[in-house]
Amino acid sequence: MAKTNHGAKHHLRQDPVLAPLVDSIYLEPLDLTNDIYLRLLRAIVYQQLSGKAANTIYQRFISLFPEAYPHPDQLLLFQEDELRAAGLSRQKAHYIQNVARHFSEQELHRQDWSKVADEHIMEQLTAIKGVGNWTAQIILMFSLGRKDIFPKGDLAIQQSMQHLYQLSGTGKQLEKEMEKIAQAWRPYRTVACRYLWQWKDTAL
Incomplete structure (x- = not known):
């Protein structure tokens, strides 16, 4: 991991705009896991809160289950009102059960995610109603440690790049401008985005 980080820093310093961020920002080690099912449930609970x-809601939710783990077969037995009593919205209650049903039917809990390509994981996860591109990309970046993911639709990434690179486009035009810049970051676009997120937290 240290070698990879060193390689990413060396590569990203070649971008004169990104170089000061690389030199001044410390990135915490990622908390990686192969339990993508649980991470997806957590991501849905955390959305827009x-x-x-x-x-608080997540802790109430997992406390409903033995050993605080919502196994798919157990989660699917719950009624909507029982899940809502833990603080989940009607929509989120449906979404987390969609995740449980999909993982159970496709036997994804048995899958070795480390052997699956980024694009295929995106297809598998976004096939679940309630899991969009952004959520799937965040899973790839922060749970599986994939190093070349670029969530161009993320508002904080957009705002950071608009400010740092003086981008004036909006909508699809902005995304095209961002993608053009990010091409130079390959194969470490994930790492570049982590620097942008950290920078925005302190600078904007």
Whole structure:
């Protein structure tokens, strides 16, 4: 991992705009896991909520299960009102059960994710109603440690690149401008985005 980080830093420093970020920002090690099922459930619970509120609801949710683990077969037995009593919205209650059903039917809990290509994982995860491109990309980046993911639709990434690279486009035009810049970051676009997220947290 240290060698990879060194290689990523060396490569990304070649971008004169990104270089100061690489030199001044420390990236925490990622908490990687092969339990993509649980990470997806957590991501859905956390969507559109502040960290504190989301964590409270998530803890209530997992406390409904033996050993605080929502196995798919157990989760599918719950009624909507039981899940909503833990603080989940009607929509999120449906979404997490969609995840449980999909993982159970496709036997994805048996899959060795390390052997599956990024594009195929995106297809597998976005086939679940309630899991969009952004969520799937975040799973690839922060759970599986894939190094060349570029979530161009992420608002914080867009705002950071607009500010740092003086981009004036909007919508699809902005995304095209971003993709052109990010080509130079390959094969470490994930790492570049982590620097942009960290920078935005402190600078904007």
